[in-house]
Amino acid sequence: MDDLLIARSLFGTTMGFHIIFATIGVGLPLMMLTAELLYQKTKDQDYVVMAKRWTKAFAVLLGVGIPTGTIAGTQLSLLWPGFMEVIGRVMALPFQIEIYAFFIEALFMSIYVYAAERIPPWGRIASLTLVAFGAVASAVLITNVHAFQGSPTGFNIRDGQIVDVDPWAAFFNPGFFVNAVHVALSAYLTGAFVVASVAAFKMLQSDFGSRIYRFHHKALMLSLVIGGIFSLFTAFNGHATAQYLHETQPEKLAAAEGLFETQSHAPLTVGGITDPETQEVRWGFEIPWALSFLAGNSFDTVVVGLNEFPEEEWPPLFVHTLFNGMVGIGMLLILLSLTAFVWHKFLKKDRFPRFFMWLFVASGPLAVLGIEFGWIFACTGRQPWAIYRALLTPDAATTTGNLGLLFILFVAVYAVLGAAVVFVLVYYFKRNTVLDDINRAEQKGVPLYGSNN
Numbered sequence: 325m326d327d328l329l330i331a332r333s334l335f336g337t338t339m340g341f342h343i344i345f346a347t348i349g350v351g352l353p354l355m356m357l358t359a360e361l362l363y364q365k366t367k368d369q370d371y372v373v374m375a376k377r378w379t380k381a382f383a384v385l386l387g388v389g390i391p392t393g394t395i396a397g398t399q400l401s402l403l404w405p406g407f408m409e410v411i412g413r414v415m416a417l418p419f420q421i422e423i424y425a426f427f428i429e430a431l432f433m434s435i436y437v438y439a440a441e442r443i444p445p446w447g448r449i450a451s452l453t454l455v456a457f458g459a460v461a462s463a464v465l466i467t468n469v470h471a472f473q474g475s476p477t478g479f480n481i482r483d484g485q486i487v488d489v490d491p492w493a494a495f496f497n498p499g500f501f502v503n504a505v506h507v508a509l510s511a512y513l514t515g516a517f518v519v520a521s522v523a524a525f526k527m528l529q530s531d532f533g534s535r536i537y538r539f540h541h542k543a544l545m546l547s548l549v550i551g552g553i554f555s556l557f558t559a560f561n562g563h564a565t566a567q568y569l570h571e572t573q574p575e576k577l578a579a580a581e582g583l584f585e586t587q588s589h590a591p592l593t594v595g596g597i598t599d600p601e602t603q604e605v606r607w608g609f610e611i612p613w614a615l616s617f618l619a620g621n622s623f624d625t626v627v628v629g630l631n632e633f634p635e636e637e638w639p640p641l642f643v644h645t646l647f648n649g650m651v652g653i654g655m656l657l658i659l660l661s662l663t664a665f666v667w668h669k670f671l672k673k674d675r676f677p678r679f680f681m682w683l684f685v686a687s688g689p690l691a692v693l694g695i696e697f698g699w700i701f702a703c704t705g706r707q708p709w710a711i712y713r714a715l716l717t718p719d720a721a722t723t724t725g726n727l728g729l730l731f732i733l734f735v736a737v738y739a740v741l742g743a744a745v746v747f748v749l750v751y752y753f754k755r756n757t758v759l760d761d762i763n764r765a766e767q768k769g770v771p772l773y774g775s776n777n
Contacts, residue, residue, distance in 0.1 A: 328718055330727040331403045334734060336703070338396050340696060341738045345389035347695050350463045350508070351515015352382045353429075353456035358550065360452050364445045369765040370539050374546075375452075376761060378519070379437060381749060386433070388745050395734070403727075407710050407720035413486050414479045414494045415472050422465040429458025463511060464504040470702065471499035475572045476711050502561070502568045509558040510698065514691040516551030517657060520544055521688025524681050526758075532675060539758055544684065545668065551687070552661025559654060563618060570619035573712060574628040576705040579639040580647040581615055582608065583629045590615040590627040595648060598641040603631075605644065639705045646701040653694035660687055 325333070356378045363371035401408050432454040440448055478494025480487050523544040530537040569577040577583075582598040582605035583590060592615040596608025616625040630638055660683055667673050667680070676684070706712055710720035 334731045342392035347511045350459045350511035357452040373761045417495045418465040418468045425458045425461035467507045471503040472497045475499040513554035516547045517691040518688040520547035524684035548664045555658040566618045575633045578630045582644045586629040588626045589613045598644045643705045646697045650697040
């Protein structure tokens with residue numbers, strides 16, 4: 325591996341690890357807030373127990389998300405000095421504002437964890453609302469830098485110098501809104517399905533109809549409803565994202581669909597492997613005219629093919645597989661949610677088949693995998709540009725060599741952190757069971773939130 329490939333691999337590994345905690349860290353506060361609202365409305369103790377237990381999990385995940393995010397920021401400066409020179413001059417606003425978003429999230433998270441039983445109900449709801457707001461604001465602000473990379477505005481380059489800088493124009497770049505919405509929606513669906521995965525697994529371990537089973541059944545149905553809603557919203561936003569790519573990064577859309585020739589009535593290719601030699605997608609299934617409609621709401625829309633661009637500017641063609649994986653997982657999650665809703669509400673079944681339960685268990689890891697596919701597709705599909713049509717990736721990278729050892733050490737650190745997270749979560753929740761928390765919640769004068777800090 326040359327130093328450029330190691331630099332890309334190192335930063336990609338860092339972001340691939342960090343994004344797990346960052347995404348769940350955005351989705352879980354919405355679940356906590358929903359459970360708290362349901363508790364305040366119904367006074368059902370199960371919901372306050374859910375909110376408390378999810379808060380503990382969120383605190384552990386936040387404890388890893390913060391240092392991995394710090395590592396990512398440090399690596400940006402060390403590995404990509406050419407990129408950070410442009411960002412520092414043009415796109416520093418999101419980083420500056422994100423500090424305040426994180427401050428809000430951390431402050432009100434502390435209030436909820438340590439003072440939930442000493443503040444009124446509206447204070448608890450307000451605290452979790454601000455935690456959820458701070459979390460999604462942080463994600464949107466940082467992701468806006470990625471949006472800027474795909475649709476850079478607010479500056480010009482003359483004679484190799486950055487001039488005519490307009491920070492707010494750069495901030496509200498053409499990709500800002502579509503990327504912000506997509507990040508928020510996909511994080512919410514991921515948080516919901518991670519909860520569904522745990523709840524389904526616990527139901528499989530419990531006796532049908534037992535107190536533990538009923539508790540986790542409530543958590544499962546709540547998470548499937550929220551996950552299903554945001555899965556549908558994410559799919560609709562995906563349509564807007566395809567139109568955005570059609571307008572701003574046409575070669576990325578062409579690579580995602582393995583389209584080589586510019587054409588109207590372009591087909592949407594599902595599955596298969598893109599073959600650059602034959603310029604077709606082998607073993608793929610084509611839906612006639614669908615790509616043109618997806619790109620421009622009309623079957624007559626002309627979609628630009630890869631052959632319109634020099635081959636050295638083509639994104640890696642394996643992004644077609646990543647795109648299909650992301651979309652396929654999203655469709656499966658929608659189907660799971662709809663099936664569960666029909667089974668429970670319309671067919672009035674009080675028990676899911678075991679096959680369904682294992683699909684629910686798989687839904688959380690699949691949602692995280694879909695996030696990884698989408699993130700890699702978004703970044704790799706922009707190659708060979710670090711900033712589209714403005715800065716090539718090789719020109720953005722450090723000239724320092726000998727990065728191989730650094731790569732190995734960081735991978736080892738992430739392995740230790742990942743194992744530590746699993747150990748702490750398993751250890752904590754074994755020491756503090758659902759029945760323990762339910763008993764505390766049902767007894768007057770016994771603190772729930774402060775009982776096992």
